[in-house]
Amino acid sequence: MSLFWRIFVLDAVGLIVAAALLLGPVTVSTPILPGEVLVVLAGLAALLTVNAVVLRVGLAPLGRLGRAMADVDLLRPGARAVVAGPVETAGLITTYNAMLDRLEAERAASAAGALSAQERERHRVARELHDEVGQTLTAVLLQLKRVADRAPEDLREELGQAQEATRAGLDEIRRIARRLRPGVLDELGLVSALRSLAAEFTTHGLTVRHDLRAGLPALTEETELVLYRVAQEALTNTARHSGADRAELRLRPAGDDVELLVRDNGTGLGAQAGEGAGIRGMRERALLIGAVLTVSSGADDSGSGGGTDIRLLAKAAAAPATAAAATVAPASPGGAR
Incomplete structure (x- = not known):
């Protein structure tokens, strides 16, 4: 009635x-x-x-x-x-x-289109950095070497410094290009790409321990790319905002699914600070493949609290799902990411 x-x-x-x-x-x-x-x-x-x-x-x-x-x-x-x-x-x-x-x-359709366009633009910029700027700096480096071989003794030290600066710039260009479009992901697969990612962050002051299991279920290219990007963004947040000196990267089968875990020993996420652009971007990516993204206060192997856990549970499906669920658990006090 x-x-x-x-x-x-x-x-x-x-x-x-x-x-x-x-x-x-x-x-x-x-x-x-x-x-x-x-x-x-x-x-x-x-x-x-x-x-x-x-x-x-x-x-x-x-x-x-x-x-x-x-x-x-x-x-x-x-x-x-x-x-x-x-x-x-x-x-x-x-x-x-x-x-x-x-x-x-x-929203899922529009996010898929936006992120797909973003990946294409990343690929284009990475290719131009590698092919155009990288080759130009390589040519400059070779030219400086030829000039240094013929230069007077009092100029060789300055030319050597210019060579080192050019070589450092070339290495930075290559690093940026790899982060924009990880070629190792296309060439060697997800596990090798994550191992390379952990090594890259380890060389930048953060000790990253990884546990990357073999024998994962078959994953689509979209799922592999989302898993890599979420791990990359999570480690970037850890290095920039968490104040952590150690992090852990895990990838393992979970039944018919695949679980990615990034854990740190930092200050954690502030419950009242809200989510930053990094976590919202991870949620957007999780929507594309029907994954479950959970952000919670962390705990080490001994069970003591501290830090942040970012967990992504992705289905090993032949095609990406059209809907997703992303949840958040209570977080420990700290700064927003």
Whole structure:
């Protein structure tokens, strides 16, 4: 029964009963007798109480819908309001859930297109850095060597310094190109790419211990790229924001799925600071392959707390899923990433 008819029928029954009593055994004298006052007040109180109960029960689903609308986050899809209550309320909640279905599907499609375009642009920039800027610096380096061989003794030290600066710039260009588009991922596979990534961060002041299991289920190119990018972003966050000196990178089968874990011993994520662009970017990537991304306070092998765990559970499917679920667990105090 709709909320309108519930209230109308209740009020109609109350008024009919009151009219029947006034036409029958109940009378109102002049002046009014104390017993008549009690009867009228008791009837009024009963009518108001029942009206309040009906409205409270009928409008409770709207309150739950409001809270669900306030808490909704398209980066954590799958949460829906419970369909309950009168016809109008149930219809409104059903429409809201259908709207969320459309928004999540559209967001997943738009995110897939945006991230695909981003990867193409990364590939193009990496190729130009390697082929154009890298070759130019290599030619400059060779020219400096030829000049240094013929230069007077008092200029050779300065030319040597110029060579070292050019060589350092060339190495940096190559490092940037590898980070933009990891060629080792295309050539040697995910495990070798992650091992190279761990070694790269280890040489930059962060000790990264890796446990990369062989015998992983077959993964699509999209899934491998997402796993690599999430590991890369997680280690970047660790190096920049966590204050950690140790990190752990794990990749292992988990039934029919593949689990990636990046754990550090830093200050952790601030519960009140919100998520930074790094974690939101990881959630966007997780949406593309139907993966479950969990960010939580960390714990080392001995069980003591500290740091941050970033866990990605990806399905070993032939094709990427169209929907995803990303959850977040309570985090330890610290700075946002």
